[in-house]
Amino acid sequence: MVYQLDFDKITKFIEKSGKYTFRRRSVTSILPLPTREPERAKFNLGFSSITSGVIRKVYGKNIFVDTSDASIEDILVNGKFPDEESKTLFTHYLKEQKIELHLGKITNLHQLGSIPLTENEDERKGEIDLINFLFDTFIRNEEGRVREILQSKVDADLLSEIMDLSPENAASKNKSIASYASLFPHLQEQFLKDLENLAKNTSFLVDHISLLFVHYTFATMSQLILQTNKVTRFSQDELLPVYYILQWEKAAKWRDSYKQGNKMLIGEMDGFFAHEHALNILGMNTFSNESNQFYHDIYCQLKEAGPEAERDYIQSVYKWLREVYKEKTNIDVAEYSEEKTLEMAFDDFIRAVKKGISNEINSRYSKAFQAIVSKFFRKHGGSLGTILSLSQEHLLMLVAASITDERIELKQLWQELEKRSVWLDHHSKEEVVKVLDKLNYMEKKSDSGDAQYVKSIL
Known part of the structure; x- marks a missing residue:
């Protein structure tokens, strides 16, 4: 040869x-980042439209949702009404529900797959790229497992079933070929386990599934940047430290969250x-x-x-x-x-x-990455610039995902967070303990009096 x-x-x-x-x-794709500003996802609905598109792919459905009035007409054709007034009232109700879905407001997992992509065609390209990245990285070849996790938790209401009758555009069916590679098997398995664990509490999963999805999307992108820059020393079994700060903490130059957080990633993204x-x-x-x-x-x-x-x-x-x-x-x-x-x-x-x-290509590419940071992980650090941060909601979601039994030792919690590509310095860890203690999730001492435990949140 x-x-x-x-x-x-x-x-x-x-x-x-x-x-x-x-x-x-052509033969290799690394990151789901556009080099044209109009194609950059703006996340007006947070990450819910991307999450919804991923869920639709899991079930082999069209990633597009028909939001036109024609789709409502198709639903009405399948219905039987005692009189015209009933039909008019139901039509109005369907339109109101569609507005709620357009705003990303859902009450159960079945509705999660009904949130549409943005109406802006250029921006939609950026959303679709993120959908394919998340799906290929964490779910491809594991669709059955994900369906099994979600299926038993889906509490479909009648409206959700009815609105699921909307016809699909056959030209936009899922492609069978993966655009992206799944390069971190341990991180993929952790994602699937976290999804399964959070599904123990359906309402918690409904409220936090998009946060889980954006967390793992960003975690993988960060690791891809760091590892690809190592060229032949790329390790698929190792996660490199990326430090976060808690949103209410004060940033400082001497802290790891400044030196090994967003500042580090900006440097690694250069070129x-x-x-x-x-x-x-x-x-x-x-x-x-x-x-x-x-x-x-x-x-x-x-x-x-x-x-x-x-x-x-x-x-x-x-x-x-x-x-x-x-x-x-x-x-x-x-x-x-x-x-x-x-x-x-x-x-x-x-x-x-x-x-x-060109500098223009490099700049737009890097700004697309920073757009994700700014929307979901940003703490304004004054003269220090943007610092990677976790909100209290984000922190509690990660803690909930980390505890599969009734409780875990506090020192194990830090290890669990690092498995999910989150590193915290000593000061942030102290703040985590304060929050968990305030919310009554801490058990101060073990029977022997020498260990602290964190109780299950789910």
């Missing part, structure tokens, strides 16, 4: 009207779009047809194939940089030498691609 880049395939990917384009998402382009080119090779291959995947394949295969691929990378990339972009690139390792080849490749991507 030949171990090289597929020049012909790459040329078709990069060229548009004879010009070089920094495209992405990150280069990976989106680079991995699509490096993944277009002659030895693998698999999609969503990251640096460490290619690295492992070549190590397994042997030193000769690795050397051929390295030479191919530098040949492409010199003969194609430099020629088409007029950007200086590193030259090949016998001392070059695969890690060095990847670094040289990424560096060359970064030089070619």
